[in-house]
Amino acid sequence: xGKTDRKRGWLGRFLNGxxxxxxxxxxxxxxxxxxxxxxxxxASLAFTRQSNFWTVSRDTARIVSRHGLDTGEAERYxxxxxxxxxxxxxxxxxxxxxxxxxxxxxxxxxxxxxxxxVLGLALGSTVSAQxxxxxxxx
Numbered sequence: 001x002g003k004t005d006r007k008r009g010w011l012g013r014f015l016n017g018x019x020x021x022x023x024x025x026x027x028x029x030x031x032x033x034x035x036x037x038x039x040x041x042x043a044s045l046a047f048t049r050q051s052n053f054w055t056v057s058r059d060t061a062r063i064v065s066r067h068g069l070d071t072g073e074a075e076r077y078x079x080x081x082x083x084x085x086x087x088x089x090x091x092x093x094x095x096x097x098x099x100x101x102x103x104x105x106x107x108x109x110x111x112x113x114x115x116x117x118v119l120g121l122a123l124g125s126t127v128s129a130q131x132x133x134x135x136x137x138x
């Protein structure tokens with residue numbers, strides 16, 4: 001058996017063998033699994049950060065409703081608490097003396113909240129949390 005016969009035999013066994021079929025299936029399914037992992041990571045981070053927005057909004061509204069901070073100090077406090085990495089979301093603190101309420105709104109860019117950008121279409125352009133509490137009497 002010559003060298004070409006051995007190559008032909010090896011190539012024939014390789015092309016007719018079924019050992020590589022698992023690798024081909026894995027390569028075909030890999031993009032789907034990676035996409036699923038990216039969507040899961042994006043969703044987890046976005047929901048965690050939105051939960052943080054709710055917590056910071058609630059805490060800030062509680063402090064302002066108890067007359068612990070004025071609106072300027074409250075906005076700085078909320079920005080500091082809601083910040084992650086180098087991104088600071090928009091914060092608005094409004095006190096309505098007539099209705100005797102305080103409203104804290106924190107709004108963040110969805111692309112910054114979900115780092116892979118997979119959820120940008122599902123979340124829209126912004127993610128926000130808004131909490132309104134009644135002012136306590138002085």
